[in-house]
Amino acid sequence: MEKKYVVGVDLGGTKIYTALVDLEGNIIKEKTVETLAHEGEQAVMGRIVDTINYVIDGTDKDLIKSIGIGSPGPLDVKNGIIIENSNLPFKNFAIVKTIKETYDLPTYLDNDANVATLGEFMFGAGKGTENMVFITASTGIGGGAVLNGKLFRGSTGNALEVGHMTVATEGPRCGCGNLGCAEALGSGTAIGKRAKEAVLSNVVTSLKNYENVTAKEVFKEAANGDRVAKNILNTSLTYLGIAVANTITNFDPEKVVVGGGVVNGGDIVIDTIRNVVEERCMAAFVENCTIEKAVLGGKAGVLGAAALAITEK
Amino acid sequence: MEKKYVVGVDLGGTKIYTALVDLEGNIIKEKTVETLAHEGEQAVMGRIVDTINYVIDGTDKDLIKSIGIGSPGPLDVKNGIIIENSNLPFKNFAIVKTIKETYDLPTYLDNDANVATLGEFMFGAGKGTENMVFITASTGIGGGAVLNGKLFRGSTGNALEVGHMTVATEGPRCGCGNLGCAEALGSGTAIGKRAKEAVLSNVVTSLKNYENVTAKEVFKEAANGDRVAKNILNTSLTYLGIAVANTITNFDPEKVVVGGGVVNGGDIVIDTIRNVVEERCMAAFVENCTIEKAVLGGKAGVLGAAALAITEK
Missing domain, CATH: 3.30.420.40 (ATPase, nucleotide binding domain)
Structure with a gap:
């Protein structure tokens, strides 16, 4: 049967x-x-x-x-x-x-x-590809890859810890102990940290009413035109974009699917990632690789x- | 037959x-x-x-x-x-x-x-592994990988352009057009450039007699105790080490084999790379992955x- x-x-x-x-x-x-x-x-x-x-x-x-x-x-x-x-x-x-x-x-x-x-590979945004990278950005930044049609795990099952690539040698301390990991600079947590710093300073920003400001509020205020919120997003999403660009440079995929809470912030997320990849990746990669939002959500x-x-x- | x-x-x-x-x-x-x-x-x-x-x-x-x-x-x-x-x-x-x-x-x-x-996988330092990354550092920085026992090419044949990962957002312009690529910071060419800058300045260094100073001379003078040459190597090899660390974080290999002209500079090359990987990679990777010099040479x-x-x- x-x-x-x-x-x-x-x-x-x-x-x-x-x-x-x-x-x-x-x-x-x-x-x-x-x-x-x-x-x-x-x-x-x-x-x-x-x-x-x-x-x-x-x-x-x-x-x-x-x-x-x-x-x-x-x-x-x-x-x-x-x-x-x-x-x-x-x-x-x-x-x-x-x-x-x-x-x-x-x-x-x-x-x-x-x-x-x-x-995402079988039923979502990666359908029909042979080489696909999935990157998820929420509290942290993680990832996975399907290479030549098969899930790639690495030798200890820890491949694609893309959030723990160093993208700024002297950057902030990451939870993993290293300095300047993509996760410490471009995750939802990093967006929230920058927003809190802004709120606690004396800059003019509509973020100032929030005591425990989160990435969600930063996306909202940026959409409403707040300059500081926009600046925080630009900085943070650029680092997320670099994590994506570096992963493309290593894996040469046909498609990168980006999921996790951060993508729900709006088109600005995928748009910024695409711009960073175009700026930072070699032409052969850019021409071949599309970057799309995950579709399966919850x-x-x-x-x-x-x-x-x-x-x- | x-x-x-x-x-x-x-x-x-x-x-x-x-x-x-x-x-x-x-x-x-x-x-x-x-x-x-x-x-x-x-x-x-x-x-x-x-x-x-x-x-x-x-x-x-x-x-x-x-x-x-x-x-x-x-x-x-x-x-x-x-x-x-x-x-x-x-x-x-x-x-x-x-x-x-x-x-x-x-x-x-x-x-x-x-x-x-x-x-290197079949006849050299990578013999007996299933997941091996090869990184070569000379004029540029390049690489390749054997994953699950097979050569991995990526979807356009350009996988593992490890020299073109961004490791310093605002770093120097790379030949590829991007800013802060590992190659612009950690290749033999980068060592030579830093040495030339030193020679053209007024610092006290035994490098000063060379007009067109190369990485080779920097290794020689560093071995002789020259402080500036040592400093140039430390800076450059740290960036090379970050390229190796980021590649380990992506591929989770059992072994990284490092080849190319730069490794001939002496034990300092592999030693520095190992130190950077220990500092920057998560424990699961460090415990599982050995870093060795390529053995096939020419x-x-x-x-x-x-x-x-x-x-x-």
């Missing part, structure tokens, strides 16, 4: 989002529950199983091919283990073994960036987990 | 270096001639054929598997064409077709960086071309 469906599980610190998905990426049935990580390993594992039971209920089990799980890392992908994560109760937890035993179905695990990369994780279930063997 | 040999051709602007090579990378017979590019297409093509004839003479042709050619680019690798190169007389020249017709043997072409990468091109002939299908 031809297998027609897979199950995708998007496991996050806040929510568990599970769906039965067909091989074209259509969600047939879905369920979202709160993770409630503080309740511990057994409770969270129970909730994952509940969501899977819910989405497969009513479907002939013989039509289900496999299960994919996207989780924040670090993971031991090969052995299907969540090593540790500050937002999840799992520690060296063999999640793949547990799920596999429960459902007697092939089960695969990968980190959220890789899973989102696969999702479904990137669950559809990516489904894509993992479809492609892994 | 089991095929036992391939022919490697290292086509350069100065020399043509051709060898009959066995499948373990041993050179059986070799020939080097001057390119004499000014004599034109027919003459140079004739010399390439002469060198091949010389190295295969005396060997049963049935034992020869294929021919590999490494050439400076830009190339159309798929169609075996040298598009153009300022040091060679070829323009849109179908070199693969010509060689194939002459010898009735499968023939493959790739650019010098890719070929050197393959050479034979990288010819053995790489042989490796191309062995691996391509």
Whole structure:
């Protein structure tokens, strides 16, 4: 019998989002529950199983091919283990073994960036490409790549930590310990930091009413014409653009898909990235590579987990 | 009958270096001639054929598997064409077709960086790895990568232009037009430029006797204790190290092999690169990745071309 469906599980610190998905990426049935990580390993594992039971209920089990799980890392992908994560109760937890035993179905695990990369590649903005890079900018900057039609993981599963490329030798200290990482200069967090500095200074800006100013407010005030907000965005998005440009220079992709909260700030994000890439990359790259906004949004994780279930063997 | 040999051709602007090579990378017979590019297409093509004839003479042709050619680019690798190169007389020249017709043997072409990468991977410092990056620093900075055991070319054949990553937003203008490329800051040319600036200023340095000071002299005077020469090397090699660190952060390789003229400057080169990588890369990368000097030296091109002939299908 031809297998027609897979199950995708998007496991996050806040929510568990599970769906039965067909091989074209259509969600047939879905369920979202709160993770409630503080309740511990057994409770969270129970909730994952509940969501899977819910989405497969009513479907002939013989039509289900496999299960994919996207989780924040670090993971031991090969052995299907969540090593540790500050937002999840799992520690060296063999999640793949547990799920596999429960459902007697092939089960695969990968980190959220890789899973989102696969999702955009199979069902989103990267459809039809052979070499695609995915870059996500929100709190941090991360990425993934499909090379010659296959997910590229690197030798430890940590490839495309694009936010931790040095783009300013003497730049600010990054969370990773290095100075001048792209993430410390061009992430949503970096936008918020610059805005806070502005608010705390005496410059004239409509940002001044915010005590805990965020990237979202900077985008709003920039759109309203605030000069300081515009300047903060220009600086920050230029660094994000450099991270994209450097990644293109290394991977020579046909397409870069940019996702994460920062892209929701408006057209200015992709426009600035495109300008920086045109300024900084060699012509051969610029002519060949398009830069597009991710399209899967909040479904990137669950559809990516489904894509993992479809492609892994 | 089991095929036992391939022919490697290292086509350069100065020399043509051709060898009959066995499948373990041993050179059986070799020939080097001057390119004499000014004599034109027919003459140079004739010399390439002469060198091949010389190295295969005396060997049963049935034992020869294929021919590999490494050439400076830009190339159309798929169609075996040298598009153009300022040091060679070829323009849109179908070199693969010509060689194939002459010898009735499968023939493959790739650019010098890719070929050197393959050479180090199969027969040099990268032997036994699955994910290896090769970075070459001389006049410029270039690179190549073997990912999951296969040469990675990118979608236009230009992957790993690592010298053109931006590492200092407002840095000096690079030959490519961009500001602050790794090549403009960390290549042999950059070392020479800094040395010239020092010589033309009034600082106390033993470099001052040189009118057209080169990287070689900077290494020599630094080894002799000259403070300015040491400072120039530290600055330049730190930028080279950042290019290596950023490439590790993107590709997550097991090994980086560093070749090109600059590595011949002494242990200081690899030592500085290692220090910068330890400072700037995340622990997961540092623990997993070794950085080593290339070992094939002047034979990288010819053995790489042989490796191309062995691996391509």
